[in-house]
Amino acid sequence: MKLISQLLQNKKAMTGLVILTIILLVAIFAPLLTEYSPVKRVGRPHQPPSWDHWLGTTRLGHDVFARLVYGARVSLAVGFGAGLMITIIGTVLGIIAGYKGGVVDEVINFFTNMVLVVPNLPLLLVLAAFIGQASPLVIAIILGLTSWAWGVRVTRSETLSIRQRDFVKSAEMLGEPSWRIMLFEIFPNLISIVGINFIGSVIFAVITEATLEFLGLGDPNTVSWGIMLYNAQNAAALSVGAWWDLLSPCFALAFLGLGLALINFAIDEIANPRLRTGGMLNRWTRMVRIGEGKL
Amino acid sequence: MTTPVLSVRNLNIDYVGSEADFHAVKNVSFDIAPGEFFGLAGESGCGKSTIAFAVSRLHRPPALIRTGSEILVGGRNVLDLSDEELRKFRWREVAMVFQSAMNSLNPVLTIETQFYDVLRAHGPISRADARARATELLKLVDIAPERLDSYPHQCSGGMRQRIVIAICLALNPKLLIMDEPTTALDVVVQREILQRIDVLRKKLGFAVLFITHDLGLMVQVSDRIGIMLEGELVEVNDAQTIYRRPQHAYTKKLWASMPKLRGEQTRVEASS
Amino acid sequence: MAFLLRRLAFYLAAFLVAATINFFLPRLMPGDPIQIMFASAGSELSLENLNALKLTFGFIDAPLHEQYFAYLKSVFTGDLGRSIKYFPLPVTELLGRALIWTVGLMGIATVISFTLGSFLGIFAAWRRGRAVDSVISLGAIFSSSVPAVVVSLIMLFIFGYTLRWFPNGYAANPLIDPAWNWQYISSVLYHGTLPMLTLVFVLTGGFAVTMRNNMINLLGEDYIVMARAKGLSDNNVMLWYAARNALLPTVSSLAIAIGTILGGSLVTEVVFNYPGLGNTLYQAIIARDYPVIQGQLLIMTAAMLVSNFVVDLSYVLLDPRLKKA
Secondary structure (H helix, E strand, O other): OHHHHHHHHOHHHHHHHHHHHHHHHHHHOHHHHOOOOOOOOOOOOOOOOOOOOOOOEOOOOOEHHHHHHHHHHHHHHHHHHHHHHHHHHHHHHHHHHHHHOHHHHHHHHHHHHHHHHOOHHHHHHHHHHHHOOEOHHHHHHHHHHHOOHHHHHHHHHHHHHHHOOHHHHHHHHOOOOHHHHHHHHHHHHHHHHHHHHHHHHHHHHHHHHHHHHHOOOEOOOOOOHHHHHHHHHHOOOOOOOOHHHHHHHHHHHHHHHHHHHHHHHHHHHHHOHHHOOHHHHHHHHHHHHOOOEEO | OOOOOEEEEEEEEEEOOOOOOEEEEEEEEEEEOOOOEEEEEOOOOOOHHHHHHHHOOOOOOOEEEEOOOEEEEOOEEHHHOOHHHHHHHEOOOEEEEOOOHHHOOOOOOOHHHHHHHHHHHOOOOOHHHHHHHHHHHHHHOOOOHHHHHOOHHHOOHHHHHHHHHHHHHHHOOOEEEEEOOOOOOOHHHHHHHHHHHHHHHHHHOOEEEEEEOOHHHHHHHOOEEEEEEOOEEEEEEEHHHHHHOOOOHHHHHHHHOOOOOOOOOOOOOOOO | OHHHHHHHHHHHHHHHHHHHHHHHHHHHOOOOHHHHHHHHHHHHOOHHHHHHHHHHOOOOOOOHHHHHHHHHHHHHOOOOOEOOOOOOOEHHHHHHHHHHHHHHHHHHHHHHHHHHHHHHHHHHHHOOOOHHHHHHHHHHHHHHHOOHHHHHHHHHHHHHHHOOOOOOOOOOOOOOOOOOOHHHHHHHHHHHHHHHHHHHHHHHHHHHHHHHHHHHHHOOOHHHHHHHHOOOOHHHHHHHHHHHHHHHHHHHHHHHHHHHHHHHHHHHHHHOOOOOHHHHHHHHHHHOOHHHHHHHHHHHHHHHHHHHHHHHHHHHHHOHHHOOO
């Protein structure tokens, strides 16, 4: 709760939250924002933006704006779904490894380091290639199952330091079972690490889903930003001058990425007081300028 | 009376917050005479380290030394120095041993380089001359010159502490500030270090501003002592008075909270 | 030395994991693995050639563990099978040719963005909370949050199609014969500019943020304060005390970033039709050329492990505490 109220006071976080909220509202109210279906031919191919088609049409005569607003649903769903999965696996394994120590720790740590050096995107490409045309759900699941290693590493090292603190020691003295200690003593102290891991994973999932689909490993019948990129690229949108077809999903992805990154940066500032620049430095600069003091 | 080495007048330091400020040092004034061993005691957070940092102007935002404060070293107000004057003033006139002196050496540079960079920063000197000077300084603290080629992690904690002291003496400063320099060390090493400082002080004639929360230790080594409470200097007196007839209620309280030291307290004597 | 040997053993194990994934993946898929892997080979390959290819991937009439060792044997003897699309071109040769372009592109982009990002991070941290810091931080956040595919498409649109400053694809002008002369080299540089700029844009932000945060965490250290108290110049303290130490955690974060860099360079190549691994792979995916797709995982894992080893080496050089006499 404290984290949330601090987030609301941080300018970067607020900007990020506003961006995220806009995209979320667009995704939820997509049918109200456009009269067109995202999968029906509603105009002539590759029409430039006009009053009828705000962002023009694709080569197949689909309305780009309609595909964009409906596509937001997939990007958000895959991003947050996979992000949640990555975070849960990473946090659980990280806390267990860090708290239990010994053999359990060694095994988890070994696998984590292993997964960290096998390059992620190439691995995903092989997986997706064997699955064939992967739906967004399948992409989310394989992302969730393969991308938790970074989360384990940071959670584990943080748990190692929290384990030494007095309140954990005293809970152990009182004979609390270890699952209670991990859940109620350690986890609450990891909130900001978990938050950074979560938002970072969402960014990663959004980018990777779009990339896999762009590379032709997605299901071409999906309405998503990555498939929009794939179709536009296949339709040689840039060389025929249909820039709206390609740039619309580009800017949507950049906008979502920026919003999430701002939130992530803000959580980092809140978690690590040394990184905070906030109001006091502005006030300090002003006081020095009017001659109230110096360093 | 001779001019003091350090003369602090009406020092006010705030830590600026986004709404309100924290007054860390409130209107503090005191003098340190040449060659004097002056102690500054108080609980942690009372502002004693904040004063130490202010003397060499080492603070970073959001710390703010209020206008009207004066820190006179050798008659010059440190707070009026330009950036370049300040850079030249540092270490030449006031050197400092930090709280964890063991960690105040740069882990990725050799000991020699850490002598060389300070000597070069204060005047032209060749690498060979700098090495000769560093050897000489290490001898003062009983460290073999071979150590010059070592990295800090290759030296023990006590050794690193002595190296820092040797670096402090590189430019013959008039004042040496020691900010709780011995907290991380065991009692035996602590005592050994302080004895050594006392010997060097008598030999080289610098004054010492010694900061600690350990009043018992301080009484053994200091000429005069200042007691700080929540940013204010509540009592300044010679060490024996502070020990035998503390004036301020807080000083008495500090003594009461200490384990009783039985037997006669004597000053650490130079035993060179 | 012991440190590096331990790392080497670990990398060998990691490579084994990648090979094992390659071995089991087709066998875990529903349906006939041979059918899946060589479906597109169909009528084009003679039975003899197809059988040789099956042997490489361990499809022999024997228990699973023997199949596994047969596969590992081909992998560790450098036989990754042959491309089905470009039969009989060996996968190692196909990917090996492409690897040179990717390593060149990725390597130079990494060096540039690491240097640039680190310097930006150093300045931002040193002037924390001032205007420079805000500008660099916001720029870095933006650069690190936009997907490589988006940046490369926008770059291509602006500089390739609209302004026509740079070519839209290929590593060099196809009309010029590859040779060590200025004509060819300048063509390579000219064609490489846009993909390079894309990668530098995508990567610099991340390095800047890492360096900035590592620096800020260090600025409170006693040795930094002592360096200032010693009267050293600001530049000296900033570079030799703060940045020099902040470089250590930044370099180790570089090791983790290599996977991301590799991923970014894959898509960039596809967009710019650059003949590296990414583009080769893209063609293989379209043709469902499974031996090539599988081979790329091994080659990229190997590339990643080598880069990690280089990072380990530079870490040992940078940190005297790891150097044992």
